[in-house]
Amino acid sequence: MRYLPKSDAERQHMLQTMGLEAADQLFSHLPAAIRLKRSLNLPAALSEPALLEFFKSCAAENATGWVSFLGAGMYHHFIPVVVDHLISRTEFYSAYTPYQPEVSQGTLQAIFEFQSLMCQLTGMDVANASMYDGATAMTESALMAQRITGRNDFLVAETVHPEYRQVLLTYTKHLNTKVRTLAFAENGQVDLDDLKKKLSDKIAAVIVQSPNFFGNVEPLNELAQLAHEKGALLIVTVAESLSLGLLRPPGQTTEEGQPVADIVAGEGQSLGIPISYGGPVLGFIATRDKYVRQMPGRLVGQTVDTGGRRGYVLTLATREQHIRREKATSNICTNQALCALMCTIYLSLLGKQGLREVAIQNVSKAHYAIGRFKTVETVEVLFESPRFNEFVIRPKDRRKFSDRKLWKHQLVGGFSLKRFYPRLKNAELMCVTEKTPKASIDALVDLYQNG
């Protein structure tokens, strides 16, 4: 009961002021029939040392300190300790949504900075205060596209993260919405012919991911042109947002001034957020000014106080559920604010140069690994188009050695694609980041080489 700051005498005193004798009387108006007549059947209370022990033992049942080549939507990147130090300030993590701006300027200004940074990264005019994750960000931007275009259907590249596509289906399958997939070409990119074939004036948006699920960068300009020709929006989702430090922002127009992405929606976990088994992470949506009133989620805006001093408030709330209820742009309320703060701190620390450098290290190490795998006769490297930090390999005979063999070296191999792409049985999606030691890359390649 160490979280309860009251003595029994105080409880008694409080009850007495209300003419009551026992706490139970506070519940006496509840129908007797539904009162629980026994104690909850839960484990008995643990002391702090026992609790630590329990969770330590759980954590130890996970592979800890191993080097993994898993990416596929969640990325191992180095995070400066300053990030955790700062978000551990109780003023940040224990605060509520900043509904009362005069005592929440810290959170508000930080979100304003986050929005600004996401605009810079994506090349867009406006970004919201966060979404649950990349999958829901993409899904809600699809719903947004429906509202903008008044159309109903989607074309989604098969190279979009399969779990993102699953969520899109969950959110739309009960509506009158058709979601068709776009095949990928041999080089791993969206098959443009398939797109041309399937595009129609029913399509609200073409949805692609870049770098895509196989690690390949999509030809966004071409995709945009095709989509826009048919009046569809182009939604670009980004799962490995660190790539935005190096690649042309999807929100930026082409050299010729043509719009590319209309909405960029993605996952910001790579930008300073621990992988934490996939959550909490950081969905984001950025778009152009003209679409802001169709955006889901919170927005912070700049204003002034009675004395003319700059300050920040939650704004454009008429889009949101607490004002618009069933007509809101989304049902989202609680978002991932603290993760947005981590991202803001991370990006501030990395800065203009650092972000670019980390991105280049990812490219360099991944390409070192690709190069190494290409020397292994029994391994095929698939999908030859530009890549960021992921690539697909197919061992000619994967039975040669088991995963367990890697595990013995405290290595975890890539993501097995057959789960989502039965056609790609035996293929593995490998991820190499700035954090992957060269020695581990070498060891892995050697294991594939020598079994």
Next chain:
Amino acid sequence: MRYLPKSDAERQHMLQTMGLEAADQLFSHLPAAIRLKRSLNLPAALSEPALLEFFKSCAAENATGWVSFLGAGMYHHFIPVVVDHLISRTEFYSAYTPYQPEVSQGTLQAIFEFQSLMCQLTGMDVANASMYDGATAMTESALMAQRITGRNDFLVAETVHPEYRQVLLTYTKHLNTKVRTLAFAENGQVDLDDLKKKLSDKIAAVIVQSPNFFGNVEPLNELAQLAHEKGALLIVTVAESLSLGLLRPPGQTTEEGQPVADIVAGEGQSLGIPISYGGPVLGFIATRDKYVRQMPGRLVGQTVDTGGRRGYVLTLATREQHIRREKATSNICTNQALCALMCTIYLSLLGKQGLREVAIQNVSKAHYAIGRFKTVETVEVLFESPRFNEFVIRPKDRRKFSDRKLWKHQLVGGFSLKRFYPRLKNAELMCVTEKTPKASIDALVDLYQNG
């Protein structure tokens, strides 16, 4: 250079405002002969990941997660995580000594609370803001006794922590001070006959530790009576300060109203401070009001501001080096303030009941271990007088098994007394706290039993 918040352009600008061109000119008035003409020969700068890696590898070279039976002045106790959470607030750990009270009330009030708690624990009127450690606290209280009594010599029990005695010698051997040791009796306590023999009117203080280095509680009333009869002060040092949660405070008078300790000086590490290889820890000194002007170290006092509001300031500074220079009561300046804060938080959390309960758990587990050892034929348990959480055993044939054998079970045995007490060759000082698992006690005893 990530700690340097300046761009080169800014540096250049600043230099220019002073009419300079290069930073080196700032040093041009230093004689050329003494300028270092090469780079420092130090390891090249490490990135944060590399630094983490380095220290992780160092930490891994220490026995981590083992159960140790070492005590002897530093004690493994459980510390609630709240303590570290709170001292990690930058407002506490990055603040300086509270010389400017209007912007330092947090530190000042916390020290005031620390002083108050130490008074309650020791039964004294006044306690200072901390000393470096138990050894220097005891030593400085000896110097204090010289100033109070005008006498020069000390009688120090051999059962006082040997390192404390070493420090006392370092601080006094160049002075005209005689430090004689008092033998211990068969029951581990100070030999009262030896004391009677050696007491004289030259003795400024009799210095004992309780619980003493062997874990035995000293007969403080008798010691006080004897010392006081000869006009000497009684200094009681406490290395295991958790014992103060259960044992009669040395500062309290006897049932008959006779004074016992005149100064209590000790080590507060047990009260919420990680063992951290012996430092930083927490020296403290408490005494009676009448001796306050002879006290070393900082003191915080209560006062009011211009508007009559309660506040706290550093006070009685005329005792201190920055005012009194060579006539100061001590040279101490920087002390162990953050450790005093840990102690204050720890004691607040444990509270009246918790502190007593932890103390009783220590006694209970230690006596369980003593009981177990007494069943082992080949082990002798020495010094039969009341103990807190330490006791001395002597295996009849310690060669039967090596330390390495314990290490295989990730156990570290007791402290080998021969280092300081050649007479007690083969004897080991064992410490058992609330943190020592029963299973480890059993395992240890079994190893002594079965080799």
Next chain:
Amino acid sequence: MTPPLMSNEKIRKATTHVSQNEGVIFEKSMPGKRGVALPPCEVPEVAPDAVFDPGSLRKAIEDFPEVSEVDVVRHFTRLSTWNYAIDLGMYPLGSCTMKYNPKINEYVARYEGFAQSHPYLPEELCQGNLKIQYMLEECLKEVTGMDAVSLQPAAGAQGELTGILMIRAYLHSQGNARKKILIPDSAHGTNPSSAAIAGYQVENIKSGERGCVDIAALRNAVTEDVAALMLTNPNTLGVYESDLLAIVDILHSKGGLVYMDGANMNALLGVTRPGDSGVDVMHLNLHKTFSTPHGGGGPGAGPVAAKSHLEPFLPYPLIIKEGDGKYSYDFKRPQSVGRVRSFYGNFGMLVRALAYILTNGPDGLKKTSEDAVLNANYIRSQLKGIYDLPFDQPSLHEVVFSDKLQNKYGVTTMDIAKRLMDYGFHPPTVYFPLIVHGALMIEPTESESLGELDLFIQAMKSIAEECASDPDLVKKAPHNTRVGRLDEVMAARNPVLRWKPKKP
């Protein structure tokens, strides 16, 4: 401008103190500064244009921050000091359950074994994570009296959507997904919004005179078109819907289901279990009832708990414990509504919530609810009469007043809220629930000591006096915060949603 008021006889809890100013991070930027040093790359650096078409590369990001580590630390530390926080004092936002966030939970959630574990780790290599989820599911089942739980939803609103989608899928499997969801007008905005996203028409039902569901009206509204009722219980007035059994009956008798918004479960732990009353599906807000921190707006976690007839429709995967004690995921759930977010939900929050449950144990949880209800009732009993209590039903964990008695001085709920800031408190929830005009919705939670409650009561009383004696003081509040009342209208009229460099 009224001069700022220092701590005085009236304002006991707080005073004013110097507070650092700080611009936006971009304004601290200076070309060439850095906040991070990367380790050397180990492998030959690849030139970007050797890999990518130059057209697909970006130039340096214009105006992106360039600052040192010190700048960053100062910046965010200063910002943090502008926030109110639970650890600074009572945070009586009704419906938000701003309780103490235990530090030990923050500590264990950061264990490397959790924080660095990848969601696609083979099951054998993440048994600890599976076990935690499994245990938490078991605990939540017991607390709610439901049969199955999915931890996937990222927050309360997503829990609602998931639950309604499950209802749809269930009814669909019975032959007819139906058209409407009934929602009391006192409900939180996420309820109608979630129902709408799930493809249902929303039909509001007016609350009865006592602020609760009007049984007669409900009976009329429930037709064969109604898929479900979404009911918040205790409702947003902090009142227990005593007719719950009858309500459930009405719905069930017409083949409809009952969804319960469990955001207010903090009133009921160990007291009553929705499952035992016949609720079909519900969500919990772990960031309310189970102490995970709000983080300035998130992340949360909104697990869904369902009766066995709805279990087949839960999001996949489910976690199963095999005979040999090993845990695994079950993806083969043909009737599932599908996935509502990637991976397994906000796992870090699940760790914290389990830590909270294990620390409290069954008795601790029950005492938690008792104290939460005790605190709310104590406030109610002390402020009743001074503030208008529009509904006189017994309160559980929160109490809703209105500004009716203060309106006559021209003072509104918003003014009272802002004035509370000068008294050192975070304001309560305002203007919600919508059925109370000028609502002041106060939820103290169990984390408040008697001392803090008394300070709050004294502050509210003192403000009530000020409303009469010096209404302008209240209307122009806050006076003691670093910024005065902010112009929300201007923010919305002329949205400035990102920083841009001043044009030279």
Next chain:
Amino acid sequence: MTPPLMSNEKIRKATTHVSQNEGVIFEKSMPGKRGVALPPCEVPEVAPDAVFDPGSLRKAIEDFPEVSEVDVVRHFTRLSTWNYAIDLGMYPLGSCTMKYNPKINEYVARYEGFAQSHPYLPEELCQGNLKIQYMLEECLKEVTGMDAVSLQPAAGAQGELTGILMIRAYLHSQGNARKKILIPDSAHGTNPSSAAIAGYQVENIKSGERGCVDIAALRNAVTEDVAALMLTNPNTLGVYESDLLAIVDILHSKGGLVYMDGANMNALLGVTRPGDSGVDVMHLNLHKTFSTPHGGGGPGAGPVAAKSHLEPFLPYPLIIKEGDGKYSYDFKRPQSVGRVRSFYGNFGMLVRALAYILTNGPDGLKKTSEDAVLNANYIRSQLKGIYDLPFDQPSLHEVVFSDKLQNKYGVTTMDIAKRLMDYGFHPPTVYFPLIVHGALMIEPTESESLGELDLFIQAMKSIAEECASDPDLVKKAPHNTRVGRLDEVMAARNPVLRWKPKKP
């Protein structure tokens, strides 16, 4: 009372904001509250009076706090917000080197392998700790140009005492420990105090006109009775003692030694090494130059570095690296001055200091000193003329002004210091060194950005104007802090040094 000033044109860096009040912890106590739950004892509980004589047991501790975890967290969080801190802004305390405390250092020092390691672990089981100490010693030797280091002293003052004891032991071994230590009147109070504890008479030497050691005076003072000169360099005016080589010569020629107070080494890293100038022994403040946090007054660490002739006299144990790469302690040091504290010094601080050195590397350390000196000189150049600069020697890492120009308005250094608080700054060190009447000793350190320095300069200029235009405003400062100027005289006259319950 002057009304508190809000942020305005003059006061740019800060404004005021609500700040929580909080009594002492004892005032929150309530019988029966608890902040901790202990694990069950595992073994049969022993009744205390079964072990101890009842007379040696204590009763329950009267008035000891009984509070919950929430109370404790709120209490200390609130207290913390009353402090200024480096991460809030410039902390220009001269002689204190209030630089940024890197967060990574805090992180590594908390590794369980360090934090839980017992000082009596067999050497084989703590090789990591030994290695860290060894490496740090090597680094400090290189930085100072000395031959041997002991990390044992717990703070600067103890480093001084250790060094002087070593000098005594050395001279004693040469046949005569001598009688006196010479100390310039500009020295820090710990210098004379340490010398006195080491059993020496202290002889003050008056600084020369330029604030430095007067060579002629020194030559006169150095006799065969003089054991050593204690010299701070750069001295407490922030001025390099350019005659150091001559000074060393004078001492050495009479058989005396030179002790250097290295508290100000932040000016000299990679620039010049005391050892190369002939200094015999010195200490370093790791909590100044090497960034370990001050903790509100400590802990620090004050390693001593010595030339080889003094090495035998260092405190025991020393750390040695064996041929096989293993590290061990050497306790057999017959000439050692002995132990100055228990175990091996403030080990946790040593970890942090090594982390700082390894992060900076040789270039980073040099740049650190350059920036520290640049910052001090920039302030000096901007404030010279506005504040009196009593000594016009070139400054290194700090600059000392006086209140002479402001005295004519009746304003003193203390007033200026307090007024700086209203401007959002921590004041500089005041009234030290003693040789400057009304000293304002400003050490910005390298951690300050140009923006922060400019704000400080602007604040100092603005205060100088206020001294002329509205001296009372300055004399009654601070106005914007939660308490006004505190009565230090009353505190000393009528000392209240502990809390006691109010008598009923």
